[in-house]
Amino acid sequence: MLRDSFGRVATDLRVSLTDKCNLRCTYCMPPEGLDWLPNAQLLTADEIVRLVTIGVERLGITEVRYTGGEPLIRRELADIVARTTALRPKPQVSLTTNGIGLARLAGALAEAGLDRVNVSLDTLDPDTFKRLAHRDRHADVVAGLAAAAEAGLRPVKVNAVLMRGFNDHEAVPLLRWCLDQGYELRFIEQMPLDAQHGWTREGMVTADEILERLSTAFDLTPDDPKARGSAPAERFLVDGGPARVGVIGSVTRPFCGSCDRVRLTADGQVRNCLFATEESDLKTAMRDGASDEELAERWKAAVARKRAGHGIDDPSFLQPSRPMSAIGG
Ligand code: SAM
Numbered sequence: 137m138l139r140d141s142f143g144r145v146a147t148d149l150r151v152s153l154t155d156k157c158n159l160r161c162t163y164c165m166p167p168e169g170l171d172w173l174p175n176a177q178l179l180t181a182d183e184i185v186r187l188v189t190i191g192v193e194r195l196g197i198t199e200v201r202y203t204g205g206e207p208l209i210r211r212e213l214a215d216i217v218a219r220t221t222a223l224r225p226k227p228q229v230s231l232t233t234n235g236i237g238l239a240r241l242a243g244a245l246a247e248a249g250l251d252r253v254n255v256s257l258d259t260l261d262p263d264t265f266k267r268l269a270h271r272d273r274h275a276d277v278v279a280g281l282a283a284a285a286e287a288g289l290r291p292v293k294v295n296a297v298l299m300r301g302f303n304d305h306e307a308v309p310l311l312r313w314c315l316d317q318g319y320e321l322r323f324i325e326q327m328p329l330d331a332q333h334g335w336t337r338e339g340m341v342t343a344d345e346i347l348e349r350l351s352t353a354f355d356l357t358p359d360d361p362k363a364r365g366s367a368p369a370e371r372f373l374v375d376g377g378p379a380r381v382g383v384i385g386s387v388t389r390p391f392c393g394s395c396d397r398v399r400l401t402a403d404g405q406v407r408n409c410l411f412a413t414e415e416s417d418l419k420t421a422m423r424d425g426a427s428d429e430e431l432a433e434r435w436k437a438a439v440a441r442k443r444a445g446h447g448i449d450d451p452s453f454l455q456p457s458r459p460m461s462a463i464g465g
């Protein structure tokens with residue numbers, strides 16, 4: 137098992153398939169993009185599947201989420217998903233995507249055994265989308281969402297980040313639209329993980345503010361806390377249910393105490409936290425001929441060192457040098 141010194145056990149593996157992306161969301165990366173990792177440094181599909189297999193068969197991983205950068209950019213995605221869903225014990229396999237290209241790929245991904253998708257959509261307005269993501273692709277995302285639902289990748293979840301001066305007036309309309317479409321919306325507080333280090337505490341729209349805005353239009357009642365488990369989202373029944381909305385207060389309502397996540401970057405580094413400043417290099421060990429047993433031991437040691445919390449409120453907090461798109465959000 138992947139146990140840390142505070143007794144937490146990591147069972148949920150987030151794998152970044154690439155650091156590249158076809159959008160430039162303001163809270164994530166600069167308009168001109170970033171220096172992408174050289175291809176030779178990216179794990180190959182076989183290397184990804186080998187590490188995921190070690191995680192599932194030897195280390196107690198029960199959930200695998202493919203993310204990025206933009207995972208749909210990776211041509212071998214359906215193959216990687218099929219090989220993951222064939223593992224035993226079968227993990228839950230999901231995808232976090234910006235939805236561009238999902239209209240074309242949702243059927244193949246469902247056939248490969250993908251269980252669920254989270255699609256990021258921050259606005260209902262194509263112009264606001266263009267301002268926020270620096271690309272005119274709103275319609276593609278909306279079509280991708282519809283295709284995911286059609287392909288049976290339900291419940292379809294929508295992730296939204298609110299930014300002051302961009303889309304912070306859209307909490308209520310976004311929820312209303314998601315309810316109409318049958319999607320489950322989750323708001324995520326903006327975290328200090330953008331490549332350009334533009335995050336400020338004052339600029340962040342907090343979980344309290346989001347709930348206040350939603351409460352002007354909807355009756356929100358906290359969902360059964362037992363149903364939350366280690367999930368980061370606090371969930372609320374909307375107008376008595378059964379529809380729900382989630383709020384992930386990563387900064388102001390941290391859930392580090394029940395965190396069950398571990399991350400693998402696109403270049404094969406284990407990170408025990410989004411905000412970790414240290415990584416453990418499985419790729420080089422693997423390419424130097426390490427056995428599955430040796431890789432599992434390195435992975436266990438990396439998780440054992442996990443800190444108690446992200447420490448954003450601590451004066452000594454340092455933003456990790458890698459941005460969210462390289463870590464895998
Ligand atoms: N490209 C895919 C997407 O956008 O869904 C997957 C990668 S993205 C890094 C994963 C999630 O992280 C998205 O829902 C995105 O909105 C969120 N995200 C990115 N930067 C963030 C930040 N600084 N604070 C909070 N959430 C962020």
Ligand code: SF4
Nearest residue numbers: 157159161164205234
């Ligand atoms: Fe790309 Fe996702 Fe980052 Fe937006 S949040 S720039 S879609 S990786």
